[in-house]
Amino acid sequence: MFVVLLRFSADRSAAGQHMPGHREWIERGVDDGVFLLVGGIQPGLGGAIVAHGTSREDLEARVAADPFVEQGVVSAEIVEIAPWLADDRLAFLLA
Numbered sequence: 001m002f003v004v005l006l007r008f009s010a011d012r013s014a015a016g017q018h019m020p021g022h023r024e025w026i027e028r029g030v031d032d033g034v035f036l037l038v039g040g041i042q043p044g045l046g047g048a049i050v051a052h053g054t055s056r057e058d059l060e061a062r063v064a065a066d067p068f069v070e071q072g073v074v075s076a077e078i079v080e081i082a083p084w085l086a087d088d089r090l091a092f093l094l095a
Helices: 012-031 056-064 088-094
Strands: 004-009 034-041 046-051 074-080
Touching: 004 012, 004 034, 004 056, 046 056, 056 088
Parallel strands: none
Antiparallel strands: 004 046, 004 074, 034 046
16 A cells, blocks of 8 residues: 655646646546545645555556656655554455
């Protein structure tokens, strides 16, 4: 399981120009079953993604293909989590 942190860079002003491609990239991640949760880092600092069911290498390649990352709108950090306890509703993350 991974948390991807996408923090705005100094080139944040270019976000609007690349937003359609970024949204398509997010939707593809959800449709592929890799992105479980997508949201904003408050207050307006960037975004965060919970990813599951993929390897670190594949996730790194996927993140590198995000137009926001490609264009330097955000910097990306991937944090790997080895879950060992979860609420029953999230038990699938322990498999």
